[in-house]
Amino acid sequence: MILIIGLNNKGKEFNNTYHNIGKEFVFSFVENQQFNSLSENKKLNALISQNSNIILAVPQCFMNESGRIVRKLIDYFSVPLDNVLIVHDDTDILLGNFKLQKNRGAAGHKGIESIIDNLHSKNFWRLRIGVRNNFNKETARTEKAKDLVLKKFSKIEKEKILEMFPKTFDAINLWIKKQNN
Numbered sequence: 001m002i003l004i005i006g007l008n009n010k011g012k013e014f015n016n017t018y019h020n021i022g023k024e025f026v027f028s029f030v031e032n033q034q035f036n037s038l039s040e041n042k043k044l045n046a047l048i049s050q051n052s053n054i055i056l057a058v059p060q061c062f063m064n065e066s067g068r069i070v071r072k073l074i075d076y077f078s079v080p081l082d083n084v085l086i087v088h089d090d091t092d093i094l095l096g097n098f099k100l101q102k103n104r105g106a107a108g109h110k111g112i113e114s115i116i117d118n119l120h121s122k123n124f125w126r127l128r129i130g131v132r133n134n135f136n137k138e139t140a141r142t143e144k145a146k147d148l149v150l151k152k153f154s155k156i157e158k159e160k161i162l163e164m165f166p167k168t169f170d171a172i173n174l175w176i177k178k179q180n181n
Contacts, residue, residue: 001053001054001055001077001078001079001083002053002054002055002079002083002084002085002176002179002180003054003055003057003073003074003077003079003083003084003085004026004029004054004055004056004057004085004087004172005022005026005056005057005058005059005070005073005084005085005086005087006021006022006023006024006025006026006027006056006057006058006087006088007019007022007023007059007063007066007086007087007088007089007111008020008022008023008058008059008063009062009063010060010061010062016152016153016158017151017152017153018089018091018131018151018153019063019089020089021087021088021089021129021131021161022058022086022087022088022089022129023058024161025087025127025129025165025168026038026047026049026056026057026058026087027058028162028165028169029056029165029169029172030049030056032165032166032169033169033173035049035050035051035054035056036049036050036051037049038056038058040060044057044069044072044073044076045059045060045061045069045072046058046059046060046069046073047060053180054176055073055077055079057073059073063110063111063114064110064111064113064114065114066111066114066115067111067113067114067115067116067117067118067119068114068118070084070086070115070118070119071115071118071119074119081119081121081123081124082123082124082125082179083179084124084125085124085125085126085127085172085175086112086115086124086125086126086127087126087127087129088109088111088112088126088127088128088129089109089129089131090107090109090128090129090130090131091131091132092107092128092130092132093128093129093130093131093132094130094132094133095130095131095132095133095157095160095161096130096160096161096163096164097130097164098127098128098129098130098164098167098168098171099126099127099128100125100126100127100128100171100172100175101125101126101128102123102124102125102126103122103123103124104122104126105122106122112126125175127168127171127172129161129164129168133157
């Protein structure tokens with residue numbers, strides 16, 4: 001079993017912000033990979049879509065509370081930590097880029113800090129999606145991470161993200177194949 005979790009902040013005011021890029025990824029993945037629609041699971045406090053061996057989830061909580069829900073999902077579905085992938089924004093990576101990595105620290109990301117605290121481990125996979133805007137070099141250097149992640153996407157930024165998603169889908173599908181072997 002594989003569990004892919006897209007982090008986000010609950011609430012309409014956070015829609016189309018960088019901090020919700022994990023949720024955006026999961027919704028796009030559901031559509032692109034022809035999964036069932038996400039449906040609310042109140043017991044797990046998450047939106048869930050499941051096929052034969054892959055579970056997609058979006059916790060319905062604030063970012064800094066993600067760890068509790070991630071722990072609940074892992075326990076409920078009995079997924080080994082090595083088969084867990086957390087999708088989240090990363091201000092250290094330029095917009096339009098991503099990294100698939102395992103066993104890394106939180107680097108100040110409150111959602112990842114919460115997950116590491118609740119799992120007592122950082123030994124899980126992460127799809128780190130870049131949100132650092134490089135269109136304006138001066139802003140890119142000076143903008144604080146906490147201000148950046150709560151900002152709404154511009155039209156150009158949204159297009160850049162949507163252009164990147166097919167590459168992330170390819171990377172995730174390869175990762176899924178490796179995990180299933």
